[in-house]
Amino acid sequence: MKTIQRVMCRLGKGLFLGFFFVMAMPTGVAQAGAVHVDLATAYGADNFHTRNLQQFADDTRKLTNGQVDFAIHAGGSLLKPTDIYAGVRMGKAGAGEVIMSSLSKEHVLFGIDALPFIVSGYEDARRLWAASRPAMEKLLHEQGLQLLYAVPWPPQNLYSRREIGTMKDFKGLSMRSYGPATERIAELIGARPMTIQAVDLEKAIAEEKLDLILTSSSTGVDTRAWTTLKHYYKVSAWIPKNMVFIDRKLYDGLDTRTREKLDEAARSAEERGWRLSQESNQSAENQLAANKVSVSTIDFIIRSYLDRLGETLAREWLKKAGNDELSVLLKYTTERSAR
Numbered sequence: 001m002k003t004i005q006r007v008m009c010r011l012g013k014g015l016f017l018g019f020f021f022v023m024a025m026p027t028g029v030a031q032a033g034a035v036h037v038d039l040a041t042a043y044g045a046d047n048f049h050t051r052n053l054q055q056f057a058d059d060t061r062k063l064t065n066g067q068v069d070f071a072i073h074a075g076g077s078l079l080k081p082t083d084i085y086a087g088v089r090m091g092k093a094g095a096g097e098v099i100m101s102s103l104s105k106e107h108v109l110f111g112i113d114a115l116p117f118i119v120s121g122y123e124d125a126r127r128l129w130a131a132s133r134p135a136m137e138k139l140l141h142e143q144g145l146q147l148l149y150a151v152p153w154p155p156q157n158l159y160s161r162r163e164i165g166t167m168k169d170f171k172g173l174s175m176r177s178y179g180p181a182t183e184r185i186a187e188l189i190g191a192r193p194m195t196i197q198a199v200d201l202e203k204a205i206a207e208e209k210l211d212l213i214l215t216s217s218s219t220g221v222d223t224r225a226w227t228t229l230k231h232y233y234k235v236s237a238w239i240p241k242n243m244v245f246i247d248r249k250l251y252d253g254l255d256t257r258t259r260e261k262l263d264e265a266a267r268s269a270e271e272r273g274w275r276l277s278q279e280s281n282q283s284a285e286n287q288l289a290a291n292k293v294s295v296s297t298i299d300f301i302i303r304s305y306l307d308r309l310g311e312t313l314a315r316e317w318l319k320k321a322g323n324d325e326l327s328v329l330l331k332y333t334t335e336r337s338a339r
């Protein structure tokens, strides 16, 4: 009898404690039936994309009452930057963030995002995204993924260790590449491409491994480019976007209401991200100047040479493009000229 009493008493305490535990649980903690999603990104935690991504995760958790719980793995900590796209497709992570143009060898459509000099500012970038989004969504869908949102980096500008006065000054320089477009540009200007991921860039710059890089003002600040790169030329080559996507099986498995809430969080993340990108561009260029980097446009003759180089890249892309890609470009160019 005593034993039974003791057991009942323990059980009672357990139930009592259990009750308090449930009551004290913060909202948003994964509940029964909740989906935990590991999201892999290549970029560091301080980056504005990653901060936006974290906010997206928090919003999603709140809006879905904890039914969708994203964990953000920054800086390539879950999957190597070059493995993220394939990794999510293979189920190694539930979701991911990737810069579209790094996948142009995977599919030619992604290359449209880094065609040089077809986008002259954020307004153009929005038009290009509006024109390409349906095709991108379809492509991702076919690959077992659901697009959530896309946010641009600021314009891609040129950082150099030494002043660039003529085209000859590019010859033999070691130029950092982060994808097929930057690699091809390095080849065409006679530089030596070196593939370095964003997470390793600060170290490579500080160790004087690079003479030239093509990236945004904000990445220049994140990597303290001024330690060795003293010149910044505003060539505005393109405005590339990161896209955030989720395994389609996970997405399709959510009930309609939860899916709508996730879509809502994604729409806000996209709007907020475009704003953050523009703001970060302004403040980052000020920071570069404050750190004694000379901020200027590039020599007129070099500029026209770079324009021709852009045409070469566009021709190479057009040769590979199919009907879907061509109609995206046509839609963008007609809407752009109809301004």
Ligand code: PCA
Pocket (backbone or CB within 6 Å): 099, 153, 154, 156, 178, 197, 198, 214, 215, 216, 217, 219, 240
């Ligand atoms: N920063 C990233 C991609 C584009 C950008 O502005 C990088 O340099 O890797």
